[in-house]
Amino acid sequence: MAPKANADGRTRSSVQIFIVAGLCCFFYILGAWQRSGFGKGDSIALEITKNGADCSIIPSLTFDSHHAGEAGNIDESKPKVFEPCHHSYTDYTPCQDQKRAMTFPREDMNYRERHCPREEEKLHCLIPAPKGYVTPFPWPKSRDYVPYANAPYKSLTVEKAVQNWIQYEGNVFRFPGGGTQFPQGADKYIDQLAAVIPIKNGTVRTALDTGCGVASWGAYLLSRHVLAMSFAPRDSHEAQVQFALERGVPAVIGVLGTIRLPYPSRAFDMAHCSRCLIPWGINDGKYLKEVDRVLRPGGYWVLSGPPINWKNNYISWQRPKEDLEEEERQIEEAAKLLCWEKKSEKGETAIWQKRVDSDSCGDRQDASRANFCKADEADSVWYKKMEGCITPYPEVSSGELKPFPKRLYAVPPRISSGSVPGVSAEDYEEDNKKWKKHVNAYRRINKLIDTGRYRNIMDMNAGLGGFAAAIESPKLWVMNVVPTIAEKNTLGVVYERGLIGIYHDWCEGFSTYPRTYDLIHSHGVFSLYNGKCNWEDILLEMDRILRPEGAVIFRDEVDVLIKVKKIVGGMRWDTKMVDHEDGPLVPEKVLVVVKQYWVGNSTDTQ
Ligand SMILES: *[C@@H]1O[C@H](CO)[C@@H](O)[C@H](O)[C@H]1NC(C)=O
Numbered sequence: 001m002a003p004k005a006n007a008d009g010r011t012r013s014s015v016q017i018f019i020v021a022g023l024c025c026f027f028y029i030l031g032a033w034q035r036s037g038f039g040k041g042d043s044i045a046l047e048i049t050k051n052g053a054d055c056s057i058i059p060s061l062t063f064d065s066h067h068a069g070e071a072g073n074i075d076e077s078k079p080k081v082f083e084p085c086h087h088s089y090t091d092y093t094p095c096q097d098q099k100r101a102m103t104f105p106r107e108d109m110n111y112r113e114r115h116c117p118r119e120e121e122k123l124h125c126l127i128p129a130p131k132g133y134v135t136p137f138p139w140p141k142s143r144d145y146v147p148y149a150n151a152p153y154k155s156l157t158v159e160k161a162v163q164n165w166i167q168y169e170g171n172v173f174r175f176p177g178g179g180t181q182f183p184q185g186a187d188k189y190i191d192q193l194a195a196v197i198p199i200k201n202g203t204v205r206t207a208l209d210t211g212c213g214v215a216s217w218g219a220y221l222l223s224r225h226v227l228a229m230s231f232a233p234r235d236s237h238e239a240q241v242q243f244a245l246e247r248g249v250p251a252v253i254g255v256l257g258t259i260r261l262p263y264p265s266r267a268f269d270m271a272h273c274s275r276c277l278i279p280w281g282i283n284d285g286k287y288l289k290e291v292d293r294v295l296r297p298g299g300y301w302v303l304s305g306p307p308i309n310w311k312n313n314y315i316s317w318q319r320p321k322e323d324l325e326e327e328e329r330q331i332e333e334a335a336k337l338l339c340w341e342k343k344s345e346k347g348e349t350a351i352w353q354k355r356v357d358s359d360s361c362g363d364r365q366d367a368s369r370a371n372f373c374k375a376d377e378a379d380s381v382w383y384k385k386m387e388g389c390i391t392p393y394p395e396v397s398s399g400e401l402k403p404f405p406k407r408l409y410a411v412p413p414r415i416s417s418g419s420v421p422g423v424s425a426e427d428y429e430e431d432n433k434k435w436k437k438h439v440n441a442y443r444r445i446n447k448l449i450d451t452g453r454y455r456n457i458m459d460m461n462a463g464l465g466g467f468a469a470a471i472e473s474p475k476l477w478v479m480n481v482v483p484t485i486a487e488k489n490t491l492g493v494v495y496e497r498g499l500i501g502i503y504h505d506w507c508e509g510f511s512t513y514p515r516t517y518d519l520i521h522s523h524g525v526f527s528l529y530n531g532k533c534n535w536e537d538i539l540l541e542m543d544r545i546l547r548p549e550g551a552v553i554f555r556d557e558v559d560v561l562i563k564v565k566k567i568v569g570g571m572r573w574d575t576k577m578v579d580h581e582d583g584p585l586v587p588e589k590v591l592v593v594v595k596q597y598w599v600g601n602s603t604d605t606q
């Protein structure tokens with residue numbers, strides 16, 4: 001198309017292209033960020049994406065002008081283009097694939113645990129969004145409404161109709177806030193719990209909901225400033241966890257099976273199960289011992305539904321009296337072995353409390369039966385078998401947690417007690433200062449960060465949780481991921497700040513559905529995984545879990561980002577390289593990305 005020109009003309013026209021293209025891209029990115037996020041028609045987004053295509057030459061141009069010196073020889077070859085996967089992969093979860101699951105034993109729910117594809121089974125294509133996909137409604141509307149097109153499964157509305165979980169209305173699902181165990185709504189139910197558990201004054205901040213359904217409990221706790229990590233297996237009820245994340249509520253796919261939960265010890269202020277179908281009594285209370293591990297001293301465990309109050313309910317539950325009685329006996333026995341104190345039992349809800357330290361458990365159970373785990377293995381969980389042992393209290397009690405929100409910036413007990421090698425209180429303060437500065441710089445780059453446009457946020461390499469603390473707001477929540485290969489195990493610190501997170505190995509698929517995060521922060525991830533596994537796989541996984549028109553902020557060394565930028569050039573992402581806030585001479589740079597809006601083809605329906 002471009003006419004041949006002499007040297008002069010070429011210079012001038014390339015400057016013009018540069019300016020025009022730069023403006024074009026600027027407005028494009030601005031437009032993409034501003035227009036999306038209101039759950040409106042995808043036609044707008046489509047239009048933007050179409051116009052945006054003309055800008056595809058820009059990013060490298062702007063990049064050149066900033067870094068010509070350091071970049072050395074830029075690899076000019078075309079990036080590899082990744083094609084969309086077949087639309088049957090729209091809801092693909094690599095490590096919870098139904099076909100693969102069926103090849104594993106059902107015993108102890110092993111088949112519902114993580115089983116990731118082998119190297120040669122990995123997909124190398126882009127997971128398509130379903131036709132008609134729209135950006136979810138902004139919070140708090142999203143708590144109650146999810147666009148049908150985003151998770152087009154009506155089976156729950158039929159199966160759980162009487163339980164008031166979810167209703168189908170026109171082109172949206174409505175969540176009335178009911179649950180199997182709270183027919184009067186989650187708020188009323190939480191009020192009942194709050195009569196026993198100090199939910200109101202910030203003592204209880206982090207919670208774990210095991211077998212969460214559509215996470216209404218977690219959704220309604222948010223207005224009380226309690227952050228719940230909910231998990232449920234990927235099962236026949238189609239996509240409960242997906243609904244939770246579409247609603248803007250933290251959740252992951254997970255199950256209590258044979259492997260330890262991917263959370264550190266002493267993390268949660270409260271754990272909860274309402275009719276979660278977890279067999280708490282079996283194997284000498286193996287699963288209760290795991291809950292005990294992740295509960296902080298003084299934390300609470302709530303069980304509502306069977307077998308609590310079975311005498312009045314066994315007929316409606318359609319279960320034999322003897323079974324329920326035996327299950328109750330086993331649970332009480334395990335709780336006694338763990339030295340939990342029963343605080344209340346009312347209706348079908350029972351609440352226990354874990355003792356604050358081992359001394360307050362005077363008449364601990366017959367010690368012969370209490371088999372303790374090794375003290376230094378309390379946080380070693382990744383693919384580690386649950387051994388059915390009791391996690392001992394730490395030798396040095398690390399001190400009281402401040403109530404939230406003071407907890408967010410107080411020095412976490414694990415740091416003040418020196419339990420995180422190489423991290424002092426001063427390092428912690430420094431880290432907080434640094435992240436406040438970085439996040440302020442992000443705010444200048446992307447004005448929408450504080451507006452609620454990004455609700456589900458992931459920090460892929462959270463460190464001490466400084467990013468999440470700096471961005472903290474009731475409009476959003478952050479899944480703080482601590483890579484299993486990270487040099488320092490800091491996830492316990494993250495929880496002590498009143499934030500939530502999970503261990504993960506980025507060489508594998510994350511335990512979530514596609515399109516579940518609005519913003520991903522990737523700090524030092526690619527330096528960390530250099531030589532560990534294929535960067536392409538990590539980036540494709542990021543593309544899978546990122547919503548269309550969602551954003552990624554990479555922060556890494558410039559040479560790392562150049563390689564990343566090249567790979568994502570074939571992934572339908574728009575990119576922009578930005579200097580460190582301290583200027584162009586800092587080798588650490590920031591790469592900002594917006595995933596284009598596109599949906600899969602359903603013309604070739606099976
Ligand atoms: C919060 O409430 C509980 C129970 O009422 C009380 O024991 C605790 O001291 C309170 N904590 C703070 C920080 O006010």
Ligand SMILES: *[C@@H]1O[C@H](CO)[C@@H](O)[C@H](O)[C@H]1NC(C)=O
Binds near residue numbers: 084598599600601
């Ligand atoms: C959908 O199908 C059409 C025609 O076969 C093709 O041109 C287009 O690229 C496809 N889009 C995607 C996202 O696969």
